[in-house]
Amino acid sequence: MASVVAKTSRRQPKTRLRGARGARDAREPRVRLDVDERRAQLVELGLTHFGERAYDDVSIDAIADAAGISKGLLYHYFPTKRAYYAATVKEAASRLVASTDTDDSAPPLERLHAGLDAYLGYVKAHAKAYATLMRSGVGVDPEIARIVDETRATFIDRLTSGFGQGLMPALDSPIARLALRGWVGFAEAASLGWVESIAEGLPAPSQREVRELLASTLMEIVRSTAASLLPSTPT
Amino acid sequence: MASVVAKTSRRQPKTRLRGARGARDAREPRVRLDVDERRAQLVELGLTHFGERAYDDVSIDAIADAAGISKGLLYHYFPTKRAYYAATVKEAASRLVASTDTDDSAPPLERLHAGLDAYLGYVKAHAKAYATLMRSGVGVDPEIARIVDETRATFIDRLTSGFGQGLMPALDSPIARLALRGWVGFAEAASLGWVESIAEGLPAPSQREVRELLASTLMEIVRSTAASLLPSTPT
DNA sequence: ACCGTCTATTGACTGACGTTCAATAGCCCC
DNA sequence: GGGGCTATTGAACGTCAGTCAATAGACGGT
Numbered sequence: 001m002a003s004v005v006a007k008t009s010r011r012q013p014k015t016r017l018r019g020a021r022g023a024r025d026a027r028e029p030r031v032r033l034d035v036d037e038r039r040a041q042l043v044e045l046g047l048t049h050f051g052e053r054a055y056d057d058v059s060i061d062a063i064a065d066a067a068g069i070s071k072g073l074l075y076h077y078f079p080t081k082r083a084y085y086a087a088t089v090k091e092a093a094s095r096l097v098a099s100t101d102t103d104d105s106a107p108p109l110e111r112l113h114a115g116l117d118a119y120l121g122y123v124k125a126h127a128k129a130y131a132t133l134m135r136s137g138v139g140v141d142p143e144i145a146r147i148v149d150e151t152r153a154t155f156i157d158r159l160t161s162g163f164g165q166g167l168m169p170a171l172d173s174p175i176a177r178l179a180l181r182g183w184v185g186f187a188e189a190a191s192l193g194w195v196e197s198i199a200e201g202l203p204a205p206s207q208r209e210v211r212e213l214l215a216s217t218l219m220e221i222v223r224s225t226a227a228s229l230l231p232s233t234p235t
Numbered sequence: 236m237a238s239v240v241a242k243t244s245r246r247q248p249k250t251r252l253r254g255a256r257g258a259r260d261a262r263e264p265r266v267r268l269d270v271d272e273r274r275a276q277l278v279e280l281g282l283t284h285f286g287e288r289a290y291d292d293v294s295i296d297a298i299a300d301a302a303g304i305s306k307g308l309l310y311h312y313f314p315t316k317r318a319y320y321a322a323t324v325k326e327a328a329s330r331l332v333a334s335t336d337t338d339d340s341a342p343p344l345e346r347l348h349a350g351l352d353a354y355l356g357y358v359k360a361h362a363k364a365y366a367t368l369m370r371s372g373v374g375v376d377p378e379i380a381r382i383v384d385e386t387r388a389t390f391i392d393r394l395t396s397g398f399g400q401g402l403m404p405a406l407d408s409p410i411a412r413l414a415l416r417g418w419v420g421f422a423e424a425a426s427l428g429w430v431e432s433i434a435e436g437l438p439a440p441s442q443r444e445v446r447e448l449l450a451s452t453l454m455e456i457v458r459s460t461a462a463s464l465l466p467s468t469p470t
Numbered sequence: 471a472c473c474g475t476c477t478a479t480t481g482a483c484t485g486a487c488g489t490t491c492a493a494t495a496g497c498c499c500c
Numbered sequence: 501g502g503g504g505c506t507a508t509t510g511a512a513c514g515t516c517a518g519t520c521a522a523t524a525g526a527c528g529g530t
Contacts, residue, residue: 136374189420
């Protein structure tokens with residue numbers, strides 16, 4: 001114990017640069033929260049921070065500071081930064097999925113339109129975060145990739161279910177699944193381009209036009225794929 | 236491996252852990268290269284390293300070690316790690332563009348097929364690197380995003396040029412540009428899904444099938460977009 | 471051969487950041 | 501009011517991106 005570390009002298013008091021940003025301002029009374037509350041708070045902070053800056057540009061210190069807690073506590077809830085990021089992405093994905101849920105008693109085409117409209121509305125409402133996540137989301141970690149891929153699969157299931165029951169078997173072939181996955185890429189790229197055009201003040205199509213573009217493209221893909229696989233089916 | 240680093244009297248001779256990986260093996264004669272050679276070597280190393288691991292998992296030390304040079308020298312050629320990464324991505328993009336160039340005297344449809352086949356061939360040949368770059372490429376830096384976006388624009392130009400001259404004006408509307416950008420997303424997502432299916436040993440379509448999927452989808456998008464913008468044009 | 475210049479190259483240094491862990495402080499229950 | 505549970509702290513560590521003054525090796529001039 002007595003072996004004072006003293007190395008040289010480095011490790012100064014760090015000048016305490018916590019601005020008025022964090023919660024613990026004056027006397028810093030230790031705030032004790034319930035596990036779920038704290039976790040929810042941290043995920044919420046993750047959503048805003050990772051939605052504004054890229055992964056590398058968000059430091060654990062910044063998060064802890066904004067939450068008014070120590071860095072160590074964050075590691076009590078998430079084992080690594082990547083796991084924390086994964087939890088954030090997971091939350092964003094589940095909110096997206098939830099907010100684009102549609103009435104499954106409605107006719108398929110109506111559901112498709114409603115779902116796409118909800119999607120585009122969500123994208124527009126969270127434009128910056130959507131763009132940031134889409135441009136830097138995956139790739140940080142296989143776990144993140146898994147979450148994103150599962151979310152995409154959820155959308156594909158939702159959009160194609162009830163959608164021409166007779167076509168379902170055909171939509172399970174390798175080429176059809178590739179086509180559907182491609183369409184998701186289409187939708188994401190188009191949505192991203194759309195909100196970026198808006199953000200930059202460029203002339204951009206209306207939401208209705210974009211929705212029609214996505215819907216008609218999907219239907220065309222489904223139609224032509226099914227036709228090529230079931231040539232006996234009447235067009 | 237032997238990562239023990241003398242905590243007390245720090246700054247020992249560093250135990251010289253350079254394995255047989257780097258060039259400078261035995262007596263480490265300082266190798267002096269021409270600026271262009273050195274730069275080319277480093278970019279080449281970047282292609283292999285960033286093609287195998289994600290950005291964060293590639294350290295400057297690892298690159299320098301593999302090149303048999305000091306870290307400082309790498310910073311003599313590239314101001315930051317991101318700039319180094321950008322140079323690597325730029326090289327990869329320009330190789331992709333170069334290897335998918337087509338004979339512009341051939342008829343448009345033939346050019347389209349040839350271009351897509353070249354693209355898919357490139358993707359298949361560099362499957363791992365393509366997947367890694369696509370999943371983690373953008374988002375690290377706005378500069379990277381610019382490079383990728385410019386490369387996409389190059390492809391769009393190439394694919395649509397000479398392709399139904401009468402349609403060109405219509406293909407310049409906001410909705411049409413969005414549709415084309417969407418198609419690029421379609422192509423990338425489908426290509427990625429394709430090589431991943433192959434890599435995982437899953438049943439995957441043939442390259443011809445994928446090429447047909449991409450081509451027919453593009454033509455359908457062009458056709459329907461042009462039709463909706465120029466309703467007077469005969470189909 | 472010697473010397474001077476030029477520059478590719480080095481390697482030790484720094485600050486920042488992710489991560490760990492033993493110690494601490496607030497809360498609840500007996 | 502005391503004891504146990506656990507949320508919370510804060511300092512320390514190893515790693516890594518980025519900096520910089522010093523060096524070495526080639527080349528040209530004399």
